[in-house]
Amino acid sequence: MRTPFNRSVTLIDTGGKVGFKRPKWQQGPKIYQASRLSINYLKSIGISKIDTICISHQDSDHCGDLPAFIKEMQIKRILIPMGMQENPNFIKRLAGKSPKTLLLPVNDESRIADLPLTVYHPYLPGKGENHDSEVLGGRLGGLNWLFTGDLDRSGELETLQRHPGLKTDVIKVGHHGSRTASDPSFISHICPQIALISAGRNNRYHHPNIETLETLRKAGVKILNTQQMGMVRYIYQNNTGHFESILECHKGKNR
Missing domain, CATH: 3.60.15.10 (Ribonuclease Z/Hydroxyacylglutathione hydrolase-like)
Structure with missing residues (x-):
């Protein structure tokens, strides 16, 4: 979601491949789809900075490519469902995050300045599983x-x-x-x-x-x-x- 002249840029989830267990000999170097698809597209329309990335939950098809965004884009803050900051599998995806990028756990009582969205869920802390998903709504x-x-x-x-x-x-x-x-x-x-x-x-x-x-x-x-x-x-x-x-x-x- 972007407002005119890129005054505000908000991204909900990053995409990513669903991971299936494979033996080590079948595992190649980590390749992020976002690098050649969504990030490439965003840069083509003049976006190099994201104000807010909202991660709905922990599944790799929703946040598996977060490391690529962290590496290739300027990110002001990352919103996650409350409690997911305690999930070690998710925390691994934050490797390389700039100290300037804020990590903000949210629930439906959170009010985030300059975010063009309202958080409606979750209301209890969780691990970031499906039933903990962020529900976001806004008018544009x-x-x-x-x-x-x-x-x-x-x-x-x-x-x-x-x-x-x-x-x-x-x-x-x-x-x-x-x-x-x-x-x-x-x-x-x-x-x-x-x-x-x-x-x-x-x-x-x-x-x-x-x-x-x-x-x-x-x-x-x-x-x-x-x-x-x-x-x-x-x-x-x-x-x-x-x-x-x-x-x-x-x-x-x-x-």
Whole structure:
């Protein structure tokens, strides 16, 4: 998320490969996808400094490439779910962090200056597992946005209990569209118009789940899925904007 002239740049999660145990002889040098993809893209649009990186939870597909950002970008602060600062597996990812980069554990009572987002979850300290995921919401470009990490259904409903007025226009669908998230009661309560689903093609987990897609369709939510659209971005000026697919843009140029 960036405001005009890059006055504020906020990144939610870094991406990264899911790690599977392999014998040492199969392990090569650590290669971060972010170096050639997201970091390369950010630099191409003039971003070399990030004000805030919000890490939703400990899973490697959400924060595995954090070391690459620490090495290649200037970072003012890193927000994590409260309690994850005690997780040794996560702390390893902070190796090389500049002393000037603040590490801030947060819960839903935290108020972070100059952050264009509100923290709605967690409310209890945890290890940074799925059910500890940060839930973040904010308003940009005339739309309300909600990001839920890999929060499970029970966590979604608990969030509503603590924040009963929570509504959104756009939801980044929890857990890549897994059936463990997107409880029908949660979706009907927050009333999204658009759902963003981030999931790789032919992924081994078969995300997004058919049940989740059906929940969204029954609620009349428009689905934007990276499997079909590639990278999706929202370009705005003042209080209006539009979504576009980078894949569709390239197709249009080649016609």
